[in-house]
Amino acid sequence: MSDVIVFDLFGVIARRQTPEAVRRIEETAGVSGTRFWDAYWSCRPAYDSGQESPEYWANVADRLGTAFPDVPALIEADLDSWTEADDAMVALVHELADQGRTLGLLSNIIGDLVPRFEARHRDWLSRFDALVYSCDIGVAKPDPRAYEICAARLGVDLTDALFFDDTERNVLAARTTGMRAELFTTIDQVRAIL
Numbered sequence: 001m002s003d004v005i006v007f008d009l010f011g012v013i014a015r016r017q018t019p020e021a022v023r024r025i026e027e028t029a030g031v032s033g034t035r036f037w038d039a040y041w042s043c044r045p046a047y048d049s050g051q052e053s054p055e056y057w058a059n060v061a062d063r064l065g066t067a068f069p070d071v072p073a074l075i076e077a078d079l080d081s082w083t084e085a086d087d088a089m090v091a092l093v094h095e096l097a098d099q100g101r102t103l104g105l106l107s108n109i110i111g112d113l114v115p116r117f118e119a120r121h122r123d124w125l126s127r128f129d130a131l132v133y134s135c136d137i138g139v140a141k142p143d144p145r146a147y148e149i150c151a152a153r154l155g156v157d158l159t160d161a162l163f164f165d166d167t168e169r170n171v172l173a174a175r176t177t178g179m180r181a182e183l184f185t186t187i188d189q190v191r192a193i194l
Contacts, residue, residue: 002162002180002194005096006150008141009107010082011166012184013089014117021081028077029068039063048108048140056110079113083120088187090124096194097127104130104161106150111135130154141165142173151179164190 007013017025026032039060047056053075061068068074097103105128109117114133118125125131130153134140137149151158163174163181174181182193 002101004102004104004154004156004161005194006104006106006154006161006163006179007093008163008165008167008170008184009105009109012164013085013093013105014082014121015084015086017081018084021077025074025077025081028070028074031064031066031068035064044108045140047110048134050111050135050138053110053112075112079110079116082109082113083117085121085124086187090121092187092190093124093127102154102156103128104132104150104154106132106141106146106163106165108134108140141167141170144173144177147174147177147179162193 010016026036029036043056043059043063046059047053054071057068057071057074093103105125114135130150132146132150132153134146137146139145139149141147147158147163151161154161158178159180161179163171163179164184165171165174165181166184168183171181171183182189184190
C-alpha cells in the first residue's frame with residue numbers, strides 16, 4: 001500500500017478535450033486537422049512552462065504560416081476545453097484523502113487555466129497536499145525537475161511516491177528519477193495497484 005500518491009491531472013482526473021471542444025477550437029482558429037493539432041502540441045511545452053497565451057498562439061500561427069482572426073476567442077475556446085473532471089476519479093481522490101494518504105497533483109497546465117480550473121474544482125483540489133503546476137514551477141513533465149519539485153513540496157523522497165500519468169514518456173521520466181510510476185488506464189487499474 002502506497003501512502004504517497006501523485007496524480008497527473010488531464011487524462012487521469014480531468015477529462016481531455018471532447019470532439020465538440022476540438023471542433024469549436026478549429027472553427028475559431030479557421031484551421032483544422034492534423035496540421036493544426038501538430039502545431040498546437042509542438043508549441044505546448046513552452047506554454048505549459050509559463051509562456052503567456054498570446055505568445056503561444058502567435059507561435060502556433062507562425063508555425064502554420066497564418067494569422068488567427070480572433071485570438072481572445074481562441075484562448076477562451078481552448079481554456080474552456082480543459083475544465084471537465086471525471087466524477088469517479090474525483091470520488092477516489094476524496095476516498096484516498098479520507099484514508100489519510102498523502103496526495104500530490106503534478107500537472108502540465110497553462111497559467112490562464114489554473115484560476116478557472118481551481119474555481120470550478122476547489123472542493124476536491126483542496127484534498128491534495130501539494131498542487132504542482134508546470135506553469136508555476138517553470139518546467140513541464142517529462143523534465144526530471146518537475147518530479148523532484150513535486151516530491152520536495154510533498155516533503156517526501158522520490159522513491160516514496162507512486163505516480164499515475166496517462167502519457168508513457170512522463171511515466172518513464174518519473175521512473176528515471178526513482179519515483180514509482182504507472183501508466184494510467186482506468187480507475188479499476190488504480191484501485192488494483194493501490
